[in-house]
Amino acid sequence: MDPQPQKLNATPDGLLLDASRLGLVTDLYELTMAAAYWSAGLADRSATFELFFRSLPASRSFMVAAGLEQALYYLMNVRFADDDIRYLRGLAIFAHAPAAWFESLCEWRFTGDVWAIPEGTIVFPNEPLLRVTAPLAEAQIVETYLLTTLAYQSSVATKAARVCTAARGRGVVDFGTRRGHGPQAGMWAARAAFIGGCVGTSNVAAAERLGIPPLGTLAHSFIMAIEDEREAFESFAAVFPDRPTFLIDTFDTLEGARNALRTLHRPGQVRLDSGDLAALSREVRRVLDEGGAPDVKIFASGDLNEYKIDALVAGGAPIDAFGVGTELTTVADAPSLGCVYKLVEVAGGSGGEAGETGRIKLSAGKRTYPGRKQVFQHLGPDGRFDRDIIGLADEQLPGERLLEQVMRDGQLVGPTPGLGSLQERCRTQLGRVSTELLAIDGHTTYPVEMSDALEAEFQRVARAKERHGGTK
Secondary structure, three states, X not given: OOOOOOOOOOOHHHHOOOHHHOOOOOOHHHHHHHHHHXXXXXXXXXXXXEEEEOOOOOOOOOEEOOOHHHHHHHHHHOOOOHHHHHHHHOOHHHOOOOHHHHHHHOOOOOOOEEEEOOOOOXXXXXXXXXXXXXXXXXXXXXXXXXXXXXXXXXXXXXXXXXXXXXXXXXXXXXXXXXXXXOHHHHHHHHHHHHHOOOOEEOOHHHHHHHOOOEOOOOOHHHHHHHOOHHHXXXXXXXXXXXOOEEEOOOOOHHHHHHHHHOOOOOOOEEEEOOXXXXXXXXXXXHHHHHOOOOOOEEEEOOOOOHXXXXXXXXXXXXXXXXXXXHHHHOOOOOOOOOEEEEEEEEEOOOOOOOOEEEOOOOOOOOOOOOOOEEEEEEEOOOOOEEEEEEXXXXXXOOOEEOOEEEEEOOEEOOOOOOHHHHHHHHHHHHOOOOHHHHOOOOOOOOOEEXXXXXXXXXXXXXXXXXXXXXXX
């Protein structure tokens, strides 16, 4: 008798994000607040939230904004399926939620306006990467997804920018999918790493779907399976004869370099993945040059990061390109960015005010400023950034206005830029950053000022709050 097939507790795709099932991809308290807003008659009141980070991670002097396109895709597609609503109805915590609230979720859509700083832009603490104006409950529910999307991709894009800066013009390839915290993280990381300056990715799905060059070599297992190294190279080159890459450190690195030159097909490059990369690259370069192959490149990988690459390049190691995996995709030295999403404005107020009224938070170390804001990026006489000013959205201040409207009434305002243009924007922005800010081993403070009008608005709202007893 055939054994009974094994069954999974959930379908294999049950934890993959389905565009039709995005409504529940949020924290529970976003939904409990939405239900309470509905009950209090506040759900449709216009509100503005801003997403920003309060401080830089260790060893960072700036961040690179990324993740906006995925955030916009989410906002255009987030829905509550019938099964989602049925699940919420069955939770004890919603036992007293209004029935009309559940019914409203059937047709729930994001209908708000979004302003954002373009991806690839250099950003600093307290600058709103994203501004959402929407009915209060709508703006609340989308908080979690927006935070995770922008925080993670911005972290990876920044790491990539640091790694590529350290490489000083040598190509850097994203090798991190296998080390990512799940397949989706690998996809997002490949995208963000390309914005930050990487020339390609080993992630085939990311390459196909995003138009990123797919780049890769071969693994030690191929050499080990065939065992004879030269024969392994010949077998690989028979299928990939156009300037193949040979991994030469499976057994003896220098003999591997010699075997690479003994093949019928001339390699385009050889790859080092272990050992003292500085010393080995010099020895391998000597073997290649003496073997009449000065044009064969050396590609290095193996637990690399910006610090190791900087040391290799500064020391004159003859390495032409790098593959960076674990440290890039996991952002190992700064794995989290403390992004927050704060209410800054609500239509009307408890005192009966008409129009939009600013909201502030006065918690120790977590103070926020009221009102819709704009960031003004200012260049000095040398063409480099010398300060940013955060002001009210309707102010006219010197510098480039960074926040642009990207959604109106839940629809895109215009086409989203291609990844190539985002990478070029990042490259241009990095060219305007001072040498001190670009240093990978320091933490230079860049001046970010609050405008006089914004400071005055904070004081006005704080005084009004004190009059109404809101600080008690």
